[in-house]
Amino acid sequence: MGVYNNTVKGATEHTKRHNLEVAAKLGIDVNNAVNRELELAASHYIKKYDTGSFTSLTGEKIYDVADYEYGTKSEVPDSVNPSLWIETRASREFGVFSVVGHDVVQTRGFDLANVEFIRGNTGWIIIDAASTVESAAYILKVTEEALGENIRDNIRAILISHSHMDHFGGIAGIINEERVGKEEGKVRIYAPRGFDLATRDEYVYAGNAMRRRCEYQMGNRLSAGVDSKVSAGAAISYVNGTASYIEPTDFVEEDCTLVIDGIHIDFILSDDTEAVANMLNYIHEYKALWVADNCIGTMHNIYTIRGARIRDAKAWADSMYQAYLKYGEKAEVIFQGHAWPHWKTEEEPDAVKEVLLNHAAAYQFTHDQALLYLNEGDTAEEISNKIELPDKVGKAWYLRPYYGDVRMNGRAIYNKYIGFYDGNPINLMPLSNVENAKKFVEYVGSPEAVLAKAKKDYDEGNYQYAAQAANAVVFADPDNKDARYLCADALEQLGYQSESGIFRNAYLTGAMELRTEVGDFFGRGEHAVKVLAGMEDDILLDYLGMTVDGNSIEELDEKLILTVNGVNASNSFVLRIYGGTILKTGYDKKEENVLSDYTRVDVSRKDLIRLIAGDKGASDAFEGDINGVWKKIADSIVNMYEYRNFPIIEP
Numbered sequence: 001m002g003v004y005n006n007t008v009k010g011a012t013e014h015t016k017r018h019n020l021e022v023a024a025k026l027g028i029d030v031n032n033a034v035n036r037e038l039e040l041a042a043s044h045y046i047k048k049y050d051t052g053s054f055t056s057l058t059g060e061k062i063y064d065v066a067d068y069e070y071g072t073k074s075e076v077p078d079s080v081n082p083s084l085w086i087e088t089r090a091s092r093e094f095g096v097f098s099v100v101g102h103d104v105v106q107t108r109g110f111d112l113a114n115v116e117f118i119r120g121n122t123g124w125i126i127i128d129a130a131s132t133v134e135s136a137a138y139i140l141k142v143t144e145e146a147l148g149e150n151i152r153d154n155i156r157a158i159l160i161s162h163s164h165m166d167h168f169g170g171i172a173g174i175i176n177e178e179r180v181g182k183e184e185g186k187v188r189i190y191a192p193r194g195f196d197l198a199t200r201d202e203y204v205y206a207g208n209a210m211r212r213r214c215e216y217q218m219g220n221r222l223s224a225g226v227d228s229k230v231s232a233g234a235a236i237s238y239v240n241g242t243a244s245y246i247e248p249t250d251f252v253e254e255d256c257t258l259v260i261d262g263i264h265i266d267f268i269l270s271d272d273t274e275a276v277a278n279m280l281n282y283i284h285e286y287k288a289l290w291v292a293d294n295c296i297g298t299m300h301n302i303y304t305i306r307g308a309r310i311r312d313a314k315a316w317a318d319s320m321y322q323a324y325l326k327y328g329e330k331a332e333v334i335f336q337g338h339a340w341p342h343w344k345t346e347e348e349p350d351a352v353k354e355v356l357l358n359h360a361a362a363y364q365f366t367h368d369q370a371l372l373y374l375n376e377g378d379t380a381e382e383i384s385n386k387i388e389l390p391d392k393v394g395k396a397w398y399l400r401p402y403y404g405d406v407r408m409n410g411r412a413i414y415n416k417y418i419g420f421y422d423g424n425p426i427n428l429m430p431l432s433n434v435e436n437a438k439k440f441v442e443y444v445g446s447p448e449a450v451l452a453k454a455k456k457d458y459d460e461g462n463y464q465y466a467a468q469a470a471n472a473v474v475f476a477d478p479d480n481k482d483a484r485y486l487c488a489d490a491l492e493q494l495g496y497q498s499e500s501g502i503f504r505n506a507y508l509t510g511a512m513e514l515r516t517e518v519g520d521f522f523g524r525g526e527h528a529v530k531v532l533a534g535m536e537d538d539i540l541l542d543y544l545g546m547t548v549d550g551n552s553i554e555e556l557d558e559k560l561i562l563t564v565n566g567v568n569a570s571n572s573f574v575l576r577i578y579g580g581t582i583l584k585t586g587y588d589k590k591e592e593n594v595l596s597d598y599t600r601v602d603v604s605r606k607d608l609i610r611l612i613a614g615d616k617g618a619s620d621a622f623e624g625d626i627n628g629v630w631k632k633i634a635d636s637i638v639n640m641y642e643y644r645n646f647p648i649i650e651p
């Protein structure tokens with residue numbers, strides 16, 4: 001043993017050849033990698049930032065423009081896919097940019113998502129709020145500096161385009177909650193219908209798992225550099241900061257035109273496209289079409305690898321085609337939540353229409369062909385190995401797979417329509433990954449026999465199978481160092497070859513975790529609890545049920561009317577603690593007669609949040625808890641924070 005080691009390797013000859021073939025296929029000059037998208041990204045600066053950094057609320061440096069210096073070089077490094085290299089260079093343009101004069105302004109590079117500032121008659125309308133309080137505050141500061149104007153005291157409204165953290169998590173860095181409201185003089189926050197429930201599902205219900213998996217997607221634990229993470233595919237990098245949530249004042253329920261601070265804005269709902277709750281806007285005075293994340297300078301995800309509900313490719317295509325028909329002709333510019341705008345110009349009079357039409361076609365094609373193959377009997381994996389966009393669409397630079405990938409999307413569409421089971425009874429009740437790996441090693445003969453074959457595949461450049469086989473040995477025996485290191489080496493080459501920034505991050509994070517201890521990590525460990533603090537009582541109680549180890553309360557059978565007392569309001573719920581779970585419905589006074597044997601319990605909202613966060617002492621705060629039910633529930637609560645580093649690449 002001890003054949004392999006845990007050092008970072010360079011690109012192998014196989015990887016260099018692979019990357020040169022990509023360059024040839026896409027017509028990229030590896031000595032000077034440029035394209036039209038890079039030109040657009042580097043244009044329309046109001047103020048360029050070559051330096052700049054910010055710290056977390058607790059003082060650690062979390063973002064520094066200097067970390068991305070590597071992306072200034074035009075020669076493609078051996079260890080980066082040439083197409084991804086151009087995207088990386090385009091994404092490392094940091095600054096405040098003009099979309100329309102100094103009236104529609106976009107700030108890019110300091111967060112995963114862009115923030116937009118629209119000039120109204122007396123102040124500013126802001127679209128989106130970035131991911132974190134820290135980055136949002138920094139974006140506001142540099143935008144004011146670039147424009148020489150006070151924006152913060154003159155915010156007239158905030159529009160949140162959709163229910164993803166990178167578009168709302170920084171809102172407290174832009175505005176204080178006390179200034180938000182529907183009253184005269186307060187700032188309204190507009191969000192698409194269903195925004196609150198969609199954020200609940202993604203960031204609270206499955207929040208812990210998504211956060212951990214997001215470390216693979218975004219490469220949060222990797223340092224930036226050409227043999228490490230280069231780009232998040234939809235921006236240069238993710239920011240590890242503090243998330244916030246402020247409940248919107250207005251949920252847009254139907255398509256409409258609103259006049260905000262003198263500006264006529266169309267609100268165009270596009271549910272179930274890039275996000276469950278999603279809207280686009282057309283700003284009449286500036287002839288500018290805002291498409292949220294429905295176009296982001298790359299193929300997007302129908303299924304995102306951090307884990308989320310599968311999106312509706314058909315709805316996505318429909319929304320793009322409708323936008324093409326309604327706004328394609330009149331919009332002078334299209335701008336979006338990531339990447340740069342596309343302007344209609346004399347040389348490119350169809351630039352806006354083309355972006356919309358190509359997006360509509362890409363998602364419709366993926367949807368329809370995945371279904372065609374599915375109906376021909378292909379499995380999800382077969383679809384992903386077969387589906388390929390037509391060149392006209394697939395070679396458009398803004399639809400290259402830097403973030404989403406048509407192969408992953410094809411699999412997703414299979415899953416959306418017929419689920420994860422492929423119909424083969426062998427897969428009805430599969431063994432766990434560990435059991436399966438142990439049997440695989442046993443069938444081959446020994447860990448050494450598997451690794452010898454895996455090494456041969458590695459040497460021949462068959463990195464996927466080399467990684468897969470070595471990973472089986474890791475699952476059979478996580479202490480097998482040779483298996484860990486060989487698997488890491490193979491994953492690393494897959495990363496270097498990947499055109500997708502997020503696949504690259506995932507491969508290289510897997511490699512890193514096989515080579516070193518996972519260890520602790522400064523991240524958003526408790527963000528689910530922070531987001532929770534801004535949510536309704538109903539959602540708090542739902543989440544409570546998901547943090548309880550149900551089997552440990554299976555003996556309880558209790559009927560309760562629980563009143564949650566907040567600062568401004570109290571809400572009552574009818575609960576039945578039964579069968580190891582918490583059944584819940586709203587309380588209706590009219591049904592008092594059927595609830596006569598229910599025990600009334602009161603708790604403050606603050607204490608309920610404490611309980612969910614794992615503070616066992618909080619159970620004392622439930623008044624009227626005669627049977628000690630809440631103490632038993634408190635004792636059965638699982639502290640999610642202990643699972644923040646759950647294993648992924650190993651058992």
Ligand SMILES: [Zn+2]
Pocket residue numbers: 113164166167293337338
């Ligand atoms: Zn986004």
